[in-house]
Amino acid sequence: MSDKLSYTIAQAVQAIGISRATLYRSIKAGEIRTFPWGGRVLIKRAEIEREIERRSGGMELARSA
Numbered sequence: 001m002s003d004k005l006s007y008t009i010a011q012a013v014q015a016i017g018i019s020r021a022t023l024y025r026s027i028k029a030g031e032i033r034t035f036p037w038g039g040r041v042l043i044k045r046a047e048i049e050r051e052i053e054r055r056s057g058g059m060e061l062a063r064s065a
Contacts, residue, residue, distance in 0.1 A: 006035075006042040016048060026051065 007015060013023050026032045032051050034041045 004045060006037075006044050007048065008040055008042060012043050012048060016052070 002015070004011075009020065009023060013020050016023070023032070027034055031054075032043060033047055034043050036042070
């Protein structure tokens with residue numbers, strides 16, 4: 001993931017590699033929290049990383065240098 005602190009829905013699906021529908025299901029289920037900012041719905045990078053970690057069984061996320 002990039003150094004961005006938050007992502008729009010479109011940016012998040014591209015960064016994660018899932019469909020919009022899958023992301024919206026995760027949001028609706030309360031697995032990923034969003035927040036409004038300037039008329040946009042944003043997702044914190046930490047929120048995405050937390051959900052990936054949860055789904056991967058706590059495996060360490062690889063970070064590129």
